Amino acid sequence: MVLTREAVLEVLGEITEPDLKQDIVSANLVEHLEVQDNSITLKVLTSNPAMHARKRMKEAVEFNLKRNFGADVSIICETAAIASDAKNAQRKILPEVKHIIAVASGKGGVGKSTITANLAGGLVKAGYKVGIVDADIYGPSMPTMFDVVKEKPTMLDIEGTPMINPVLSYGIKILSIGFFTEQDNAVVWRGPMAAKALTQMFTDAYWGKLDYLLVDLPPGTGDIHLSLVQTVPLDGAVIVSTPQEVALADARKGVNMFKLDSIKVPVLGIIENMSWFTPLELPDNKYYIFGRDGAKNLAHGMGVPFLGHIPLVQSVRESGDVGRPAVFQENTLIAEAFDKLVRNLVAEIEEPIRK
Numbered sequence: 214m215v216l217t218r219e220a221v222l223e224v225l226g227e228i229t230e231p232d233l234k235q236d237i238v239s240a241n242l243v244e245h246l247e248v249q250d251n252s253i254t255l256k257v258l259t260s261n262p263a264m265h266a267r268k269r270m271k272e273a274v275e276f277n278l279k280r281n282f283g284a285d286v287s288i289i290c291e292t293a294a295i296a297s298d299a300k301n302a303q304r305k306i307l308p309e310v311k312h313i314i315a316v317a318s319g320k321g322g323v324g325k326s327t328i329t330a331n332l333a334g335g336l337v338k339a340g341y342k343v344g345i346v347d348a349d350i351y352g353p354s355m356p357t358m359f360d361v362v363k364e365k366p367t368m369l370d371i372e373g374t375p376m377i378n379p380v381l382s383y384g385i386k387i388l389s390i391g392f393f394t395e396q397d398n399a400v401v402w403r404g405p406m407a408a409k410a411l412t413q414m415f416t417d418a419y420w421g422k423l424d425y426l427l428v429d430l431p432p433g434t435g436d437i438h439l440s441l442v443q444t445v446p447l448d449g450a451v452i453v454s455t456p457q458e459v460a461l462a463d464a465r466k467g468v469n470m471f472k473l474d475s476i477k478v479p480v481l482g483i484i485e486n487m488s489w490f491t492p493l494e495l496p497d498n499k500y501y502i503f504g505r506d507g508a509k510n511l512a513h514g515m516g517v518p519f520l521g522h523i524p525l526v527q528s529v530r531e532s533g534d535v536g537r538p539a540v541f542q543e544n545t546l547i548a549e550a551f552d553k554l555v556r557n558l559v560a561e562i563e564e565p566i567r568k
Contacts, residue, residue, distance in 0.1 A: 214281050218248045221255075224281045228273050232260040232477065237270075242295075252287035253278060261479045262294035262312075262448055264561045265518050294562070306415055306445065309422045310344075312562055314481065315441065315450040317471075319463025321432035324486040325453040326354035327533055328523065328554075329429040332451075334540040335555035337384045341424040344379060346414050347389030348441065349431040356391040359383065360536020366392055369419050376419035383541065386423070388414045408440035415445055432463075442476050449481035449562065451520065456485055456507030464508065468515055481561045482518035483508050484554065487525040499524075518561055521554045523547075 214220050226238040233240050237257055245256040259270050271292045278288055307313065316332070318325040329345065336343045347355040356362045359382035366388065367378045379386035390410055420426065428445070431437050441447070450471045454464035464483065471478040485508030489499040502525065512519035523529075526547045532539040540551040 216248060216251065216253075216282050216286065218246065220281075221246065221248055221253060221278065224277050225255075225257075225274065228270075228277055230260060230270075231266075244293075245291075251285065252289070253282075254289045256291045256293065258293055258295050260295055262562045263479045263481050263518065265516070266479060267292040267294065307420060307426065310420060310426045311424050312448045313426045313428065313445055314558075314562075315428045315430055315447050315478070316453060317430045317438070317450055317467050318432050318453045318460075319465070319467040320454070320460045321352075323432075323453050323455045323460050324523075325432065326358065326429050327529060327538075328451075328453050328484055328486060329427050330355065330358040330533065330538045331529075331540040331551045332555060332558065333385050333425075333427050334383060334538040335551050336425050336559075338540065338552070339555060339559070342422060343384070344386035344420050344423050344426045345388070346411075346426065346428045347387065347391065348411050348414070348428050348437060350390050350410060350437060351431060353389045353391035353394075354533075355387050355389045355429065358533045358536060358538060359385065359387060361387065362391070362536075364392065366418075371419050377414075377417055379418060379420065382536075383538075386420060388418055390414075408437065411437060411440055412444050438470065439476075442478060447478045449479040451481050451558065452483045452517075453486055454483060454508045454511070455487045456501070456504035458504065458507065460503075461507050461511050464511060465515065468517060480517045481558065482520035483512040484520045484523065485509055486523045488522035490525040518557075520557045520561070521550070523550055523554065 222238055225243055226236045228237050230237050230240055230242060237243055242258040243255060244258055247254040257270055257274055259267050271290050274290050275288050279286060316325055316329040326349065333343045333345050345355055347353045361380050361382050364380045366380055369376045369378045379388045380392065428441065452464050452467045454460045468480050470476060471480050487503055489501050491499055509519045528542065529539045529547055539547050542548045
């Protein structure tokens with residue numbers, strides 16, 4: 214096949230974007246294309262913002278072009294997610310929020326809320342504007358983790374419409390059902406009531422301009438999760454698990470839930486919490502109390518990114534109890550671990566893939 218712009222577009226027209234179920238030419242995902250001598254330079258967009266999805270698209274483009282035009286053709290291919298502004302324009306709610314990320318776990322007690330709080334703190338440290346929706350209706354943790362248990366959201370008048378003003382802590386906007394109930398009282402709501410309360414934290418609140426809105430989901434796969442994906446256009450989900458098999462089995466279900474055709478939310482990666490324990494008196498020792506690399510192996514086996522390990526450290530619990538997430542500690546190994554986790558998450562969402 215002769216190397217021309219028209220011939221390249223013909224080959225690219227045979228490549229399907231898996232989420233849109235359209236070829237990348239018809240879907241207008243070939244944003245830039247130059248053909249000169251024996252070289253091809255192009256940029257291709259994907260609907261899935263995750264790095265692994267963009268990498269697969271890049272590999273598909275290069276494979277098809279080399280197969281048709283020869284192995285010696287020079288290809289410079291960049292892939293990137295569809296621009297946030299384009300996606301946000303389609304949103305009926307939260308149009309000024311760039312990325313909405315759900316943090317989920319198949320099993321309770323794996324530290325999902327702790328991870329959410331520290332991811333948010335790490336993103337703020339990195340210069341992003343961040344919010345948290347505490348969607349764990351039956352066990353809200355964020356008021357305690359950010360020392361705002363006694364705070365109450367105020368009301369704002371936005372162009373004549375009364376809106377809930379989220380509570381602010383460490384530069385993070387927070388809404389939780391815990392702000393609207395007594396701390397010691399159990400929330401005994403049926404599914405529809407819980408779903409309505411969750412929806413209102415998105416539709417009746419003024420979040421303003423945010424780079425990231427993290428949604429701390431309840432454990433499991435139930436009504437709240439379905440209501441969320443039906444209400445809010447999620448950019449992706451993160452799964453938290455410990456390395457032990459009983460947690461991994463539920464984490465696997467969580468990944469599969471987000472992959473369902475009725476949900477179809479990109480899984481941005483798996484985080485392994487409580488990976489090992491290192492006592493203060495033996496700083497060079499690692500004790501793998503719950504098993505070793507279980508979540509990492511699960512991620513590799515299911516073809517989703519592994520975002521990182523978080524060790525079992527006493528100061529993480531202490532920091533959560535006093536309302537100052539451990540990521541804000543200065544010059545500590547645990548803060549560095551959370552900062553690295555944040556960098557890996559941001560890379561999955563925002564960094565373009567280049568040759």
